[in-house]
Amino acid sequence: MYPDPAFVPVASWLLGDAGASLCTALASTIAPGVLSGDPELLSRIQFAWTITIHIVFASLSVGLAPLIVYFTYKDVKTGSDRYAQLRDFWVKVFALGFVMGTATGIPMSFQFGTNFPIFAEFAGELIGGPLAFEAKMAFFLEAVFLGVLLFGRERVSDRTYVASSVLVAIGAWLSAFWIIVVNAWMQTPQGFDLAGDVATMTDPVAAIVTPRLAWMYVHMQLSAVIAVALLVAGVGAYLLWKHDGDDAWRTAVTIALVVLVISAPVQALQGDAYAKHVEDTQPAKFAAMEAHYETDEGVALHVIAFPRTLEGFTDPRAENLYTLSVPMLVSYLLEGDPGAEVIGLNEFEHTPPVAIVFWSFRIMVGLGMWFIFLGLWGAYRRYQGRLSESDRLLKALMLSTPLGFLAMIAGWYTTEVGRQPWMVQDELLVGESVSPVLTGGEATLSVAAFVVVFGGLFLIALYAFGRLVAAESRRLSTADTKHPTGPEPTSPGSSGAEGGDQ
Numbered sequence: 038m039y040p041d042p043a044f045v046p047v048a049s050w051l052l053g054d055a056g057a058s059l060c061t062a063l064a065s066t067i068a069p070g071v072l073s074g075d076p077e078l079l080s081r082i083q084f085a086w087t088i089t090i091h092i093v094f095a096s097l098s099v100g101l102a103p104l105i106v107y108f109t110y111k112d113v114k115t116g117s118d119r120y121a122q123l124r125d126f127w128v129k130v131f132a133l134g135f136v137m138g139t140a141t142g143i144p145m146s147f148q149f150g151t152n153f154p155i156f157a158e159f160a161g162e163l164i165g166g167p168l169a170f171e172a173k174m175a176f177f178l179e180a181v182f183l184g185v186l187l188f189g190r191e192r193v194s195d196r197t198y199v200a201s202s203v204l205v206a207i208g209a210w211l212s213a214f215w216i217i218v219v220n221a222w223m224q225t226p227q228g229f230d231l232a233g234d235v236a237t238m239t240d241p242v243a244a245i246v247t248p249r250l251a252w253m254y255v256h257m258q259l260s261a262v263i264a265v266a267l268l269v270a271g272v273g274a275y276l277l278w279k280h281d282g283d284d285a286w287r288t289a290v291t292i293a294l295v296v297l298v299i300s301a302p303v304q305a306l307q308g309d310a311y312a313k314h315v316e317d318t319q320p321a322k323f324a325a326m327e328a329h330y331e332t333d334e335g336v337a338l339h340v341i342a343f344p345r346t347l348e349g350f351t352d353p354r355a356e357n358l359y360t361l362s363v364p365m366l367v368s369y370l371l372e373g374d375p376g377a378e379v380i381g382l383n384e385f386e387h388t389p390p391v392a393i394v395f396w397s398f399r400i401m402v403g404l405g406m407w408f409i410f411l412g413l414w415g416a417y418r419r420y421q422g423r424l425s426e427s428d429r430l431l432k433a434l435m436l437s438t439p440l441g442f443l444a445m446i447a448g449w450y451t452t453e454v455g456r457q458p459w460m461v462q463d464e465l466l467v468g469e470s471v472s473p474v475l476t477g478g479e480a481t482l483s484v485a486a487f488v489v490v491f492g493g494l495f496l497i498a499l500y501a502f503g504r505l506v507a508a509e510s511r512r513l514s515t516a517d518t519k520h521p522t523g524p525e526p527t528s529p530g531s532s533g534a535e536g537g538d539q
Contacts, residue, residue: 074477077468080152083484085453087148090491090522091141092449093442094498097134098179099213099258102206104292104471105186106129109202113195127269129505137498139176141491155234156470161240163229164219164282167245171215179208181236197349203361210258217257221249223461224452225318236464240347248318252311253452259304260448262296263408264441269293271438272506274431280513281425290434291419298412313371315455316379319462322455324382325394327367328353329400337378338366342399353395373432387466389457397450404444411437 108124111117146168149157185193185201193201222228227445228244238244275292276283318324323329329336342360344350349357365375382388411433417425425431456462460470 074481076152076475076477076480077471079477079480079484080471080475081154081467083480083487084145085146085450086484086487087141087145087491088449088453089446089493091108091138091145092445093495094134094138094141094448095213095216095259096257096264096442096445097268098101098131098209100261100263100268101127101131101134102209103262104269104296106199106202106206107292109186110199113199116397119288122285123289126505126509130502132183132187132500133181133501133505137494140494144487151483152472152475153467153470155217156465159234159465159470160223160236160461161220162522163226163236163244166241167215167218171212175212175215177208179205179212182208182378213257213261216248217254218245218250220452221247224253224456225249226461226464231464248314252307252314255307256304256311256448259300259307260441260445262300263304264445266293266296266300266435267408267411267434267439267441270297270434271436274434275506276510276513277425278428278431278435279510280441281407283513286513287425290415290424294412294415294419297408298416301405301408305409309370310400316371319386319456320380321382321388322394324380324385325389325391325455326398326451328358328391328395329367329379330354330383332378332381332383332384334368334378334488335365335376336367337362337364338370342401344397348530350396351392353392387458389455394451394455397447397454400447401444401451404440404447407437407440408444 105124105127106118108127112120112124182201182204187200188204189201190198197522222244225248227247228238228240228242230239231237246389270290270293273286273293276286277290280286312323312326315326327336327339328342337360339358339362341361342353342358342362344353345357345359368376368377368379371377371379380392415424415430415434418424457467458467460467
């Protein structure tokens with residue numbers, strides 16, 4: 038019987054009885070497949086772990102690219118030391134993310150052949166082109182001109198140097214585009230005919246420009262921009278907290294807050310429209326996002342929802358939830374009619390794991406609301422000219438540093454787990470995609486290796502990033518000693534340090 042009886046007292050000792058009960062419920066759901074060596078479940082876990090690590094580095098490159106263009110342009114145009122300082126620091130971080138993104142991304146594509154060869158055979162003609170374009174059109178463009186950014190400041194002209202930053206940004210955003218093309222096709226496949234067990238392309242344009250492409254690409258890019266804005270704001274807040282007279286990092290925090298206060302509300306509006314598109318094209322996924330089981334009219338929107346029992350975490354049916362809901366709002370948002378009918382999960386033969394989709398969606402939305410508040414709070418303090426004087430704001434920004442990436446991961450779980458059990462929506466099941474010769478023992482060893490290696494790479498990246506921040510802090514300490522700063526102006530609109538980024 039699962040979980041192992043030894044699990045319960047250990048969990049009780051570590052987490053208390055309530056935490057142990059929750060962990061027991063979760064383990065009871067997952068452990069049978071893992072411990073029995075189910076190749077399908079283990080392959081799914083391996084790919085989920087791989088993309089969880091990879092997406093952090095990939096989104097770091099995507100989100101940093103526009104800021105690096107801005108810092109590089111301002112450095113060249115103004116000759117200001119603060120922009121040179123910011124450019125130098127964040128180009129190094131970009132390079133770190135690029136290297137780690139490459140190291141974690143290449144094995145991810147190999148898993149199509151090692152774990153899901155039936156999928157690779159089925160969809161190879163549709164996904165092979167975009168994956169090749171991503172490597173040849175985007176990756177090499179980004180790699181070549183990143184070298185110029187890292188080592189060419191004194192070796193090339195100003196115009197060439199700025200152009201290099203632009204080309205790196207184009208490469209990063211093109212790379213994301215071609216990957217999203219593949220995933221969007223898996224969500225809303227079109228442009229093909231079936232020839233036996235193989236999808237044959239009939240319309241290349243339709244296969245690339247799928248109904249999901251624009252929605253997913255905009256949402257992903259905004260997510261990356263928000264995540265990086267929080268990262269820049271968090272690092273800047275930490276360095277301001279320790280060195281409050283530094284113009285460069287006050288400028289960085291100001292820019293990050295401007296990006297956040299614009300992008301977070303736009304993301305919320307785009308996400309609301311995106312959800313309607315999901316309901317139109319993948320109604321089972323939408324029903325899982327709302328834990329909506331029975332087809333009904335006048336469906337309420339759960340603003341917050343908590344299970345009444347611990348078992349509800351793994352089976353969040355509507356009747357098991359304590360909710361703060363807005364009556365009929367889901368129906369109104371979807372159809373413009375508060376009495377409109379919304380399809381429930383019980384209408385479908387194949388449904389996703391509801392708990393993962395339901396809770397990951399709420400984590401994403403809840404964090405999104407926090408980002409909007411944080412951006413407005415920071416913008417208000419900046420307007421007052423009291424950005425570096427607000428310890429609560431600086432600490433909130435520091436604590437929020439990783440939350441943009443957490444929200445993005447939760448969004449990816451909603452998207453990918455919500456499609457289950459389909460590998461290609463309504464065309465190919467995940468269970469039909471797994472290699473028939475893959476054994477449970479091989480899958481277990483593979484998952485263990487990926488957890489150790491990718492976990493190690495992630496820790497190495499965190500350590501390297503921490504070293505960069507620590508080095509910057511030491512540099513600022515030295516500068517503070519050599520050039521102590523006087524009192525800074527605090528009135529709104531002052532022309533001192535708070536407004537120096539204008």
